[in-house]
Amino acid sequence: MPKRIDTLKENRHLKRFYYTVDQAVEKPFNWQQMWRLLGYLKPYSKTYLPGAVIAMLVSTAVRLVVPILIGKVAIDQAIANEDSELLITLIIIVGVLYLLNYIGNFFRIKWVNILGQNVIYDLRQSLFSHVQHLSHRFFDKRSAGSILVRILNDINSLQELFTNGIINLLMDVVTLSAMIVILFVYSPQLAVAVLVILPIMFYISTKLRRNIRRSWQDVRIQQSRLNSHLNESIQGIRITQSFSQEKENAEYFEGLNFDTFESLRIATKKSAMFRPFVEMSNAIGTIILISFGSFLILNGNIDIGTFVTFAFYLGMFWEPISRLGQMYNQLLMAMAASERIFEFLDEKPNVKEKEDSIPLPDMKGQIEFDKVQFSYDDNRIALHEISLDINAGQTIALVGHTGSGKSTIANLISRFYDPTKGHVRIDGKDLRDVKLDHLRQQISVVLQDTFIFSGTIMENIRFGRPDASDNEVIEAAKVVGADEFIGRLANGYETEVEERGNILSAGERQLLSFARALLADPKILILDEATASIDTETEMKIQAALRRLLDGRTAIIIAHRLSTIRESDNIFVLENGEILENGSHDELMEQRGEYFELVKSQFQMLDAM
CATH class of the missing domain: 1.20.1560.10 (ABC transporter type 1, transmembrane domain)
Incomplete structure (x- = not known):
């Protein structure tokens, strides 16, 4: 046996066995x-x-x-x-x-x-x-x-x-x-x-x-x-x-x-x-x-x-x-x-669409969580029977420490998961009764780590709405401020971005995701730490674009950078899957509760820098 392989047999401690799904099945x-x-x-x-x-x-x-x-x-x-x-x-x-x-x-x-x-x-x-x-x-x-x-x-x-x-x-x-x-x-x-x-x-x-x-x-x-x-x-x-x-x-x-x-x-x-x-x-x-x-x-x-x-x-x-x-x-x-x-x-989706599911062609965007409990596994509950109401066209923010349940709420709205207990409703209809395509086609999600597909800039922006014209794509890019950097690229909108958009900076990829979301024209927009990868200067440029993007839409903003949510209609502060307090920025600052402490600690960090 070659020495190299023989050595590997003796050094089994180098191996990390964390693959538990693929197991040999002993059957006739x-x-x-x-x-x-x-x-x-x-x-x-x-x-x-x-x-x-x-x-x-x-x-x-x-x-x-x-x-x-x-x-x-x-x-x-x-x-x-x-x-x-x-x-x-x-x-x-x-x-x-x-x-x-x-x-x-x-x-x-x-x-x-x-x-x-x-x-x-x-x-x-x-x-x-x-x-x-x-x-x-x-x-x-x-x-x-x-x-x-x-x-x-x-x-x-x-x-x-x-x-x-x-x-x-x-x-x-x-x-x-x-x-x-x-x-x-x-x-x-x-x-x-x-x-x-x-x-x-x-x-x-x-x-x-x-x-x-x-x-x-x-x-x-x-x-x-x-x-x-x-x-x-x-x-x-x-x-x-x-x-x-x-x-x-x-x-x-x-x-x-x-x-x-x-x-x-x-x-x-x-x-x-x-x-x-x-x-x-x-x-x-x-x-x-x-x-x-x-x-x-x-x-x-x-x-x-x-x-x-x-x-x-x-x-x-x-x-x-x-x-x-x-x-x-x-x-x-x-x-x-x-x-x-x-x-x-034979794997069945955990999120199943009923045979008699109903369409939701003209979504308004009113969202209700009715005593919703959810857990990813049996060991830890992510949400503890929370209830909240979001009016159509309202912008709300979810803040809290990591693991407090912010992204879980966003996942339940898109029905990537079903609640363990309780109900999630949009326009008064339980999401379990709604056609999944009708639901998700009217919801756009912008993540912190946005995914850019191999292909051109034009194709990536058009991803959520394949039938959009070139002029509509360009207009969406202009609104969110992406047109400026796209114009500096060698082939403009026809530039190949390569795998995962490696030729673009994190901020540029994020701007593309904003343009993609705007072009899809959703009724509900979820921004999950969407501005975390954007520098302060770029963030200031897109604040006006965000106002255009959020106009007439129900928006859920998840952010650690609290300066981005000051103008939200309602702010929900979460901790360990529970809502501690909610209100506007001014109301929560007056209460001097958990939100006040979060803002205070963030400003102290900025002063220390």
Whole structure:
């Protein structure tokens, strides 16, 4: 073993095991699940699938007929009777049959590959679309890397099954069944002797399958962990370099890489046991054929043509057996992958839309929290039966220490989560009764760490309203003050911002998010620490823009920088999921309560600076 890997085995303390979601599932081979997987073939059951099956049957029939023609016709009739005319005719027939076999194989391979690629496309599209509609709780419990593995790696692992495996399985079963029948027709004694090895092979394969399947499950888990860390490392590369942790991060990656290497090595080693066993069975079958077949010829029980036919079939017999052995491994891999894929497909959104949900086409923006309690888990309650009313068009602010429940309130308004107890209503309608699309299309959220997609400035601003014209995009950018810096870029609004908007400063990304929110024309606007990444000068520039942005809309502002919420109609001060006090800025300052202390401490910090 290489020294580097050996060292890693001894230094297990380098590894951090915080991935708890992806666990190996020990279950019997689930044929119901396999039938469900094969159900993705249904859309092609009248096109590519029957064509591939017919082409397969043609090529299989040719392979089965040729040994009979050679053994029973060429040897026992043409050669034995010195009939050259029959022999020439037979040669022509065999040549035509092999041409037919070539045509059959060509179309089988072509149609099977088209079929397989379409199924993989449908399966990946189905999984991605389903994940898009899952609730935030789903993503809270899973890393991005583990989700990527299932959409990419696990589905890719099914490609061989759908492009070759299924048709090959059918072809091999038909071939084996037909050959066994033919062998028993020509010589039951020799057929029994040659096929005696099959029960032994079946017994050993069934003993190994559970162990092999668990090994391939472990491979998927290790790949998921490796991808998760890789995704995390790339996104956090600046922090890693800032703290000079490149070496430690590389050591940890090497530990995960070793685990992936080791799990794949073990799974491959176990899977590799099948083919040598098939080759050994082939050798035993050949010995039986030569010894017992010669005995039968000498005793006049079979003729030479039958022996030659058996020899041809024996050479053909173990090829599908070998492929079936590999096919079984392929099925085990597909089962391990499909378990993980269907786990996601069977995941139900925690936030469910009722079948009789009602539209909310003309939202006014009046919000009510009625004794709402919420917890992200069983250990800690985030909100304690809070009640608050926000009038349509009103601007309210939520302030408090980290973890006080401010962002939770914003998440409940967008219905990313449902309250554990109580009701959240907009315009008097419980959000559980409202269509999600109607709700979220009329709410815009601007976060502190805004997300910029790969693409142009124009495309990013237009994201919330794809049908907006270029002039509307430009006007929205001008209103929030983004047009100035966009005009300085090389290609203006057509500038490619790259992944996560890396070519832009934090303040510039935030201005784009303001423009995006304005263009979407929401009835409710949530600003979650939206000005935290903007310098004081830029903040002053967009205050007027914010007034335009907030005009006529219900706005919820979450801010630690209290200077940004002075003009709010109502300020709610939260602590440990409870509302301590509320009122306007002047009213709360007069009360000299928690809000007063927050303002006082913030001014003291500014004076100290």
